[in-house]
Every structure is written in structure tokens, then in C-alpha cells.
Amino acid sequence: MIKQYTSKIIGLGKYVPDNRVTNDDLSEFMDTSHDWIVERTGIEERRFIPKDSPEGTATMGVRASEQAIERAGIHKDDIDLIVFATLSPDYYFPGSGVLVQDLMGIGTCPALDVRNQCSGFIYALSVADQYIRTGMYKNILVIGSEHHSGGLDLSTRGRTVSVIFGDGAGAAVVSRHDNLDEGIQSTHLHSEGKHAKELSLIGPNTKKWVHEVFENYDPDDMDYHPYMNGQLVFKNAVVRFSEVILEALAKNNLEPSDIDMLIPHQANLRIAQFVQKKFGLRDDQVYNNIMRYGNTTAASIPIALCEAWEEGRIKTGDHVMLAAFGSGFTWGSSLIKWV
Numbered sequence: 030m031i032k033q034y035t036s037k038i039i040g041l042g043k044y045v046p047d048n049r050v051t052n053d054d055l056s057e058f059m060d061t062s063h064d065w066i067v068e069r070t071g072i073e074e075r076r077f078i079p080k081d082s083p084e085g086t087a088t089m090g091v092r093a094s095e096q097a098i099e100r101a102g103i104h105k106d107d108i109d110l111i112v113f114a115t116l117s118p119d120y121y122f123p124g125s126g127v128l129v130q131d132l133m134g135i136g137t138c139p140a141l142d143v144r145n146q147c148s149g150f151i152y153a154l155s156v157a158d159q160y161i162r163t164g165m166y167k168n169i170l171v172i173g174s175e176h177h178s179g180g181l182d183l184s185t186r187g188r189t190v191s192v193i194f195g196d197g198a199g200a201a202v203v204s205r206h207d208n209l210d211e212g213i214q215s216t217h218l219h220s221e222g223k224h225a226k227e228l229s230l231i232g233p234n235t236k237k238w239v240h241e242v243f244e245n246y247d248p249d250d251m252d253y254h255p256y257m258n259g260q261l262v263f264k265n266a267v268v269r270f271s272e273v274i275l276e277a278l279a280k281n282n283l284e285p286s287d288i289d290m291l292i293p294h295q296a297n298l299r300i301a302q303f304v305q306k307k308f309g310l311r312d313d314q315v316y317n318n319i320m321r322y323g324n325t326t327a328a329s330i331p332i333a334l335c336e337a338w339e340e341g342r343i344k345t346g347d348h349v350m351l352a353a354f355g356s357g358f359t360w361g362s363s364l365i366k367w368v
């Protein structure tokens with residue numbers, strides 16, 4: 030008989046830069062205000078890597094990973110696979126997963142990069158879960174890390190996008206587990222490419238190649254700045270978050286009231302509050318930290334999961350629901366029976 034496995038998170042880590050940027054700080058660069066940002070998004074401050082710092086997407090991923098590995102009680106050489114989710118890789122290629130591997134001195138295990146933006150961590154977790162279920166790997170390091178601040182348009186022109194995003198990293202060690210009723214019970218993934226450009230950074234790309242940036246760079250060419258159709262994203266987000274949470278509940282024969290902790294991707298506090306209200310969840314059943322970090326896309330779920338765990342808000346036996354929506358559009362969920 031083929032042995033069956035499930036996977037469980039055995040260690041969590043996070044890292045955010047020390048440099049706090051308040052809404053008032055942003056209003057020195059652009060026409061915005063603390064009240065506008067708090068009312069529309071719930072964000073009070075975010076962290077930005079200082080301009081002259083060598084810190085980047087991979088190095089933040091390393092810091093989060095080292096903490097996760099230490100808490101997991103394993104050695105870095107026990108890692109069989111690195112899965113790295115980001116929309117802000119250090120290089121165009123190679124991906125940041127191999128950079129983490131090199132910086133941490135982790136032998137020659139495979140390193141795989143995932144490009145699914147705000148849903149990146151859930152996509153990455155699903156990859157890890159599948160490799161563990163097949164028995165191929167035992168310990169997988171899953172990382173979400175984002176260095177947004179380097180690419181944001183911090184003028185009034187970019188304010189709709191730039192006030193939302195922040196820098197940071199989170200990591201999880203996902204490991205083989207024998208009790209099929211515990212650990213990651215299911216993952217659910219979706220994409221809808223017809224909205225690809227509605228939340229995107231188009232250039233540089235293979236048609237507008239890098240030399241153009243140097244030779245003909247036009248600071249008014251909006252292809253070189255992140256673009257977001259905020260209202261369309263918001264409307265789709267509230268629908269897709271709800272759908273994919275229901276999908277995970279149905280798959281596991283659970284009701285919304287069975288969710289002990291919902292960790293939503295920290296897109297906008299208003300989106301999380303809409304979902305909370307729709308499912309009738311109490312405040313203690315939902316974790317939000319967007320107030321302090323802004324939206325860190327692929328890093329937001331592992332940072333929030335790590336903090337919720339550190340604060341003792343996730344206990345053995347809890348049903349933990351992860352859910353995300355973002356650029357692509359992509360969305361997903363994961364139901365974990367915490368152990």
C-alpha cells in the first residue's frame with residue numbers, strides 16, 4: 030500500500046525593515062493625508078528599506094527563513110526544496126530562491142520561484158503541500174518576500190498605489206506529517222488572466238527591453254510604475270475572497286463558525302472587514318496587521334500567520350483559514366488543522 034502523508038507547518042519566521050514610514054511621512058512627497066489613507070485602507074504606517082541599504086528581497090527572505098528554521102528545530106541542510114514567492118525579485122533572472130539558497134549556504138537542493146503576487150504564498154504553500162503528499166520531499170522552506178519601496182511612484186501621480194504597499198518577508202518550514210486529519214487539509218487556487226493588466230507592472234519586459242530604460246527612459250511612461258484599477262480590484266477581491274473561503278469550508282465539511290483564525294492577505298482592512306462581516310466572524314477569529322505594515326503582497330500572509338502564532342492566537346486543533354486575492358487576477362485559500 031502506498032504510504033499517505035499530509036504536511037504541517039513546523040516553524041514560522043518574519044522580518045520587516047526597522048524603517049517606519051507613516052502616512053504623514055508620505056504626505057511630504059505627495060498630495061495625500063493620514064485620514065484619507067486610514068479611512069480607505071486602514072493603514073497607519075508601513076516599513077520601507079532605506080534607499081542606501083543593501084537589504085533586498087532575498088536578504089529579507091533569509092532573515093525570515095533563519096527564524097523559521099530555528100523555530101522548526103531542524104538544520105538548514107534538512108531543507109529539501111525552497112519555494113520563493115515574490116513579485117519584486119532581486120533580479121529579472123535568476124529568481125530570488127537561488128539567492129536565498131546561496132546566502133544561507135544550503136547545498137544543492139532545488140529552488141523554485143512562484144510569480145503569483147498577492148496569492149503567491151498560498152500558491153507556494155500548495156506546491157510544498159503537493160510535493161510532501163507524494164512523498165518526494167520531507168522539509169520545504171516556503172518564503173514570501175517583497176521589496177516594494179524601490180519601485181513605487183512616490184509622487185502624487187502614483188498615490189493610489191503607493192500608499193498601500195510596504196516591504197517585508199515571512200517564511201514557513203512545511204514538513205511531512207503522518208496523521209492525515211492534521212496539518213494542511215486542502216488548498217484551492219484560481220486565476221483569471223483577462224484582468225492581467227488591471228494590477229500590474231508592465232516594464233521593463235521582453236518587448237520593452239532593459240536598454241530602453243537606460244537610453245530612452247521617460248519618467249512619464251507609466252509602464253515603469255505599478256498600476257492598479259483600485260475599484261475593480263476591490264470589487265473582485267470581496268467576491269473572490271468569499272468564494273474561495275466557502276470552497277475550502279465545503280471541501281472540509283465545515284461552517285464559517287468553525288474557523289478559529291482567518292488570516293486574510295492584508296490587501297485593505299476594508300476588504301478583510303467585509304469578509305469578516307459576511308461570514309459573521311468575531312474580531313478574535315480574524316488577524317489583521319495591515320495597520321502596521323501595509324500590503325506586503327506575497328509576504329503578508331506568512332508575516333500575519335507568524336505574528337498570530339507568536340501572540341498565542343493559534344492553538345493546536347484550531348482551524349486556520351488562509352485566503353488571498355491579487356494581481357493576475359489570482360486567488361486562493363488553504364485550510365489548516367493546526368498541529
Ligand code: UT7
Nearest residue numbers: 061062065069147188189192259260262263266296297355
Ligand atoms: O493586494 C492586491 C489587491 N489590492 C487591493 O485589494 C486594493 C483594492 N483597492 C483599494 O483598496 C481601493 O481602491 C484604494 C484604497 C486603492 C483606493 O480607494 P478608492 O476608494 O477606490 O479611491 P479611488 O481610487 O476611487 O479615488 C477616490 C478619490 C479620487 O479623487 P476624485 O477623483 O474623487 O477627486 C482619487 O484621486 O481619492 C483620490 N485619491 C487619493 N486622495 C488622497 C486616490 N489616492 C489618494 C491618496 N490620497 N493616496
